[in-house]
Amino acid sequence: MYTGCRCSxxxxxWMVTHMQQMIEATELTKxxxxxxxxxxxxxxxxxxxLFGLLxxxxxGKTTMIRMLTGQIPPxxxxxxxxxxxxxxxxxxxxxxxxxxxxxxxPPSFLTAEEYLHFVAKIRNLDAIDERCGRWFDLLEFGDKxxxxxxxxxxxxxxxxxxxxxxxHEPRLALIDEPLINLDPIMQRTVKDFLRGYVRDGGTVFLSxxxxxxxxxxxDRIGVIHNGRLLHSGPVEDLTATGRHLESFFLDLVRGDTGx
Amino acid sequence: xxxxxxxxxxxALFPVVVAILALLGSLTxxxxxxxxxxxxxxxxxxxLFLLMGVMVGSxxxxxxxxxxxxxxxxxxxxxxxxxxxxxxxxxFATFLVKDTVYYILLYVLPFAAGFAAATPFIGIDPVQGLVxxxxxxxxxxxxxSAVCFLSTLYAxxxxxxxxxxxxxxxxxxxxxxxGAITVSTIxxxxxxxxxxxxxxxxxxxxxxxxxxxxSVIFVTVEYPDRTKRFENHLDPLSxxxxxxxxAHFIAKDALDLLRSEGGAGxxxxxxxxxxGLVWICLRIMIRFIPGIDPLVVFxxxxxxxxxTIYNWLTEFDSFTSYAFLPVEVREVIDAxxxxxxxxNLLPAVVxxxxxxxxxxxxxxxPAFAAFVSVSVYTxxxxxYLTGLxxxxxxxxxxxxxxxxxxxxxxxxxxxxxxxxxxxxxxxxLLLILPAAFLIIRARVKxxxxxxxxx
Numbered sequence: 001m002y003t004g005c006r007c008s009x010x011x012x013x014w015m016v017t018h019m020q021q022m023i024e025a026t027e028l029t030k031x032x033x034x035x036x037x038x039x040x041x042x043x044x045x046x047x048x049x050l051f052g053l054l055x056x057x058x059x060g061k062t063t064m065i066r067m068l069t070g071q072i073p074p075x076x077x078x079x080x081x082x083x084x085x086x087x088x089x090x091x092x093x094x095x096x097x098x099x100x101x102x103x104x105x106p107p108s109f110l111t112a113e114e115y116l117h118f119v120a121k122i123r124n125l126d127a128i129d130e131r132c133g134r135w136f137d138l139l140e141f142g143d144k145x146x147x148x149x150x151x152x153x154x155x156x157x158x159x160x161x162x163x164x165x166x167x168h169e170p171r172l173a174l175i176d177e178p179l180i181n182l183d184p185i186m187q188r189t190v191k192d193f194l195r196g197y198v199r200d201g202g203t204v205f206l207s208x209x210x211x212x213x214x215x216x217x218x219d220r221i222g223v224i225h226n227g228r229l230l231h232s233g234p235v236e237d238l239t240a241t242g243r244h245l246e247s248f249f250l251d252l253v254r255g256d257t258g259x
Numbered sequence: 260x261x262x263x264x265x266x267x268x269x270x271a272l273f274p275v276v277v278a279i280l281a282l283l284g285s286l287t288x289x290x291x292x293x294x295x296x297x298x299x300x301x302x303x304x305x306x307l308f309l310l311m312g313v314m315v316g317s318x319x320x321x322x323x324x325x326x327x328x329x330x331x332x333x334x335x336x337x338x339x340x341x342x343x344x345x346x347x348x349x350x351f352a353t354f355l356v357k358d359t360v361y362y363i364l365l366y367v368l369p370f371a372a373g374f375a376a377a378t379p380f381i382g383i384d385p386v387q388g389l390v391x392x393x394x395x396x397x398x399x400x401x402x403x404s405a406v407c408f409l410s411t412l413y414a415x416x417x418x419x420x421x422x423x424x425x426x427x428x429x430x431x432x433x434x435x436x437x438g439a440i441t442v443s444t445i446x447x448x449x450x451x452x453x454x455x456x457x458x459x460x461x462x463x464x465x466x467x468x469x470x471x472x473x474s475v476i477f478v479t480v481e482y483p484d485r486t487k488r489f490e491n492h493l494d495p496l497s498x499x500x501x502x503x504x505x506a507h508f509i510a511k512d513a514l515d516l517l518r519s520e521g522g523a524g525x526x527x528x529x530x531x532x533x534x535g536l537v538w539i540c541l542r543i544m545i546r547f548i549p550g551i552d553p554l555v556v557f558x559x560x561x562x563x564x565x566x567t568i569y570n571w572l573t574e575f576d577s578f579t580s581y582a583f584l585p586v587e588v589r590e591v592i593d594a595x596x597x598x599x600x601x602x603n604l605l606p607a608v609v610x611x612x613x614x615x616x617x618x619x620x621x622x623x624x625p626a627f628a629a630f631v632s633v634s635v636y637t638x639x640x641x642x643y644l645t646g647l648x649x650x651x652x653x654x655x656x657x658x659x660x661x662x663x664x665x666x667x668x669x670x671x672x673x674x675x676x677x678x679x680x681x682x683x684x685x686x687x688l689l690l691i692l693p694a695a696f697l698i699i700r701a702r703v704k705x706x707x708x709x710x711x712x713x
Contacts, residue, residue, distance in 0.1 A: 069583060091586070100583075105580075109515045114489075114494075121497065146491075
């Protein structure tokens with residue numbers, strides 16, 4: 001059930017004849033001192049794709065997203081996000097895409113509505129009330145619009161972060177653990193939204209350790225463990241063999257010796 | 260927390276820096292003895308530690324902010340009374356003891372040690388170093404205890420607080436006018452330093468312990484019992500500030516300040532009370548230092564104190580909140596500077612009022628120039644050294660030392676120059692140039708620090 005966000009872009013408006021690569025990472029590496037959080041990962045995500053990066057806690061998923069969004073520079077390797085190098089022009093990347101970070105919370109002393117307006121002003125958007133109202137309706141938190149962010153529940157904060165990421169109708173969204181604080185009803189809404197968004201030509205790169213989400217909504221997955229990409233391929237290749245993603249993932253991760 | 264941020268060595272060096280500065284300052288005392296007698300310096304030192312106690316105590320405001328502001332990242336511990344079988348009184352008392360030990364070890368002990376190390380060279384009995392340790396600790400605790408007491412009153416009833424302050428102020432003023440009390444009786448720790456006898460010691464302890472015990476017994480912690488709701492004030496506020504640019508950031512700063520608990524109390528405790536103390540001390544100091552223009556010196560100190568407004572502005576903000584948005588660090592810093600300029604109207608009004616009520620209007624122009632220049636320069640040094648993290652980074656020994664070295668010589672020079680002629684305070688306008696340079700450098704430096712690129 002995709003209720004639609006009436007995004008201004010539609011696949012047929014800007015879809016090119018060949019699939020454009022929205023994300024291209026080449027040998028991307030991040031070291032923190034002696035610890036290698038991400039180890040020479042190369043991957044690409046095509047336009048109109050919903051790509052899921054799966055991995056256990058501490059495997060390097062968030063570091064990967066932070067490098068792709070220009071929040072931290074890579075130690076080695078390179079990336080291009082919508083044709084822009086995030087390490088060289090992080091602000092332009094963030095202008096073009098939507099990001100839902102794993103932990104960052106909205107400023108404490110703004111209300112939910114004020115926060116969305118604040119983000120809209122940063123992004124120089126028009127029709128702010130209409131844009132915000134759409135998200136209050138879709139994620140059903142309009143009754144919390146006048147509550148200070150610090151007083152919102154975790155789930156409502158996550159809805160707010162979701163709304164801010166899509167407020168400017170980006171062509172690409174990078175989402176870190178999208179459903180972790182949401183109730184089952186809202187999880188369904190968000191999953192439907194993401195599928196509809198991709199159907200309309202949007203591209204999603206999400207990281208999660210909840211395998212059911214990936215199995216249900218992703219077109220393609222990558223499995224990351226100890227900073228290394230162990231597997232990358234379409235979900236349907238797995239399901240066609242009758243295997244469940246969970247057993248595939250566990251075999252892959254448990255069999256990874258780090259060599 | 261601080262040792263985690265700065266490393267054990269950086270944090271451990273902080274008291275060493277304080278001790279070295281106290282030693283160097285003490286060694287210069289004979290040079291200025293004609294202008295600045297030892298008693299006046301001792302009074303100044305005790306007033307400073309009293310002020311520090313007031314400012315440390317002012318972080319402990321009422322209600323939730325009382326806990327948040329006092330304990331910072333330890334607020335989870337402070338809230339433990341909700342999830343663990345520990346009373347709020349016990350937690351508050353423990354944190355009072357913790358603050359006492361922490362600040363005495365970090366500031367008072369090294370300051371007294373620096374002074375004690377200098378005594379053989381400046382003709383003062385080394386025992387005075389030990390006396391200074393006790394009396395300065397008492398001065399600090401007096402300020403801490405008084406503000407905790409007042410903030411507890413404030414938390415129970417604003418009217419009770421206002422009434423108590425009014426009664427105390429009127430009584431003190433009347434007694435002072437009648438000559439019934441002297442500086443020593445107002446500041447018993449100072450009296451103890453001058454005459455280490457039992458009476459001033461007992462009086463000091465009574466003035467510390469009684470308010471502190473009352474504060475602990477009657478402490479109240481406001482846990483939110485209902486969700487506050489607000490209309491959208493961001494849009495109208497940023498509309499009004501549109502001409503300044505980055506209006507939404509400035510509006511957000513204003514809402515952060517207005518909606519964070521404490522409100523007016525925050526301004527009263529951490530700004531107006533210290534300013535009042537500074538003014539009283541200056542009025543007393545002019546008796547010791549002939550030629551000093553209290554308004555100019557007040558303006559210089561006001562400039563330094565007003566720079567702490569920047570700490571308020573950055574307290575509720577972190578660049579991590581913007582790290583996923585198309586925002587440059589320099590944009591956030593610029594907006595903070597604009598917010599600071601607007602809020603700095605408050606100390607400017609205080610200065611004008613001080614000039615009007617003290618009969619010092621004749622030196623208002625140089626005093627005003629000194630205030631603006633020192634305020635801008637101190638702010639620029641703070642921004643350059645600490646970026647968007649002044650509340651944390653000034654506890655790094657290296658940063659604190661650089662902060663002091665950048666600010667102290669300019670201020671001392673300005674104050675001494677104004678002794679000869681208040682109009683020399685106009686020279687402070689020269690500080691605007693290094694301030695502008697530091698701000699430009701700070702924008703580049705913190706952009707690279709918060710948003711590292713290739």
